[in-house]
Amino acid sequence: MGIIPNQIVWLSPCARSNVCGFLVVGASLCACATKPALTPAQAIALAPTPLALVAFDGATGATIEWREVLDRVAAADAVFVGENHDDATAHAVEHALVDAFFASHKPAAVSLEFLERDDQAATDAYLAGSSTMDEFITATKSKDWAGADTWIPWYQPMIDSAKRSHAKVVAANAPRKYVTQARVEGYGVCIALPSEERALFEVDETISRDGDWERLRELMVEMHRERAKEGEAGPSDPDADHIDSIHRSQRMWDKTMGMSAAKTFAQKTAVIHIAGGFHLEQRLGTVAQFSHVCPDAKILVISLQPSASTEIEEKEIKGADIVIHTKGPLRPAQK
Numbered sequence: 001m002g003i004i005p006n007q008i009v010w011l012s013p014c015a016r017s018n019v020c021g022f023l024v025v026g027a028s029l030c031a032c033a034t035k036p037a038l039t040p041a042q043a044i045a046l047a048p049t050p051l052a053l054v055a056f057d058g059a060t061g062a063t064i065e066w067r068e069v070l071d072r073v074a075a076a077d078a079v080f081v082g083e084n085h086d087d088a089t090a091h092a093v094e095h096a097l098v099d100a101f102f103a104s105h106k107p108a109a110v111s112l113e114f115l116e117r118d119d120q121a122a123t124d125a126y127l128a129g130s131s132t133m134d135e136f137i138t139a140t141k142s143k144d145w146a147g148a149d150t151w152i153p154w155y156q157p158m159i160d161s162a163k164r165s166h167a168k169v170v171a172a173n174a175p176r177k178y179v180t181q182a183r184v185e186g187y188g189v190c191i192a193l194p195s196e197e198r199a200l201f202e203v204d205e206t207i208s209r210d211g212d213w214e215r216l217r218e219l220m221v222e223m224h225r226e227r228a229k230e231g232e233a234g235p236s237d238p239d240a241d242h243i244d245s246i247h248r249s250q251r252m253w254d255k256t257m258g259m260s261a262a263k264t265f266a267q268k269t270a271v272i273h274i275a276g277g278f279h280l281e282q283r284l285g286t287v288a289q290f291s292h293v294c295p296d297a298k299i300l301v302i303s304l305q306p307s308a309s310t311e312i313e314e315k316e317i318k319g320a321d322i323v324i325h326t327k328g329p330l331r332p333a334q335k
Contacts, residue, residue, distance in 0.1 A: 082277030258289025
């Protein structure tokens with residue numbers, strides 16, 4: 001989900017696993033969007049090879065080799081990879097995972113949070129060779145998706161891998177205007193839209209204050225208190241009605257992405273879905289929406305954590321089958 005200037009406060013991708021909730025309406029963007037020391041292209045060019053990173057089994061906490069990561073990717077029907085949007089090394093890992101997924105699954109698809117359902121026609125045109133990369137990026141307004149000039153070095157390689165492999169790219173997300181409408185006006189207005197618009201997003205009419213709501217509440221309260229310490233918020237924590245509104249938008253994202261991946265899987269196509277980490281934490285969000293309609297799919301959840309530790313922390317796992325530390329220290333080169 002992209003940044004909407006002057007409408008939302010965007011959570012720091014480096015600190016919050018890229019939850020896509022709207023926290024404060026009418027405020028300025030958070031300061032995390034400062035210009036990095038390296039350009040996105042330079043950062044990913046300097047990223048270590050995935051073989052050199054430390055990976056862990058989510059069930060046992062034991063370190064595992066990159067070969068085991070790839071073996072488990074090959075054995076899964078659906079792989080969900082959670083990133084921090086500003087982590088160049090995470091993107092390098094994703095490129096390797098997508099390439100490996102396409103090599104081991106036929107037919108296959110990569111499903112992306114970063115493209116919205118109304119981008120599908122432009123995406124298909126690029127894959128078919130009837131438009132150029134520049135035309136595709138212009139049509140999807142993707143050039144600066146995770147910051148200035150991030151699309152080509154960080155996300156385009158996965159599109160091009162699909163093109164080389166004759167795989168599908170799923171523009172999985174809900175267009176932001178409907179997500180905003182759900183948050184501000186409620187689901188009733190969205191449900192009443194014409195059928196051609198309704199096809200661009202999913203609505204969970206059974207939404208409740210469930211575990212997904214509770215984890216969102218905890219995060220919103222924590223972020224509010226951090227902002228309050230810096231003098232940017234009042235003393236009161238977000239109330240339940242405000243959390244409800246954010247939950248509606250978050251659920252629309254998650255249900256739309258989950259169903260986009262599920263519809264692809266229903267076509268007997270293996271799918272790897274790439275999204276911000278919060279969408280996959282505790283196997284809620286997008287994973288829950290997918291598994292609800294595809295209960296027999298063999299699911300693998302991979303979390304890419306910006307840690308430099310040789311040991312895993314319990315708080316990092318959050319339901320992931322594999323956790324990969326993207327900041328080193330690096331293990332010796334593997335064959």
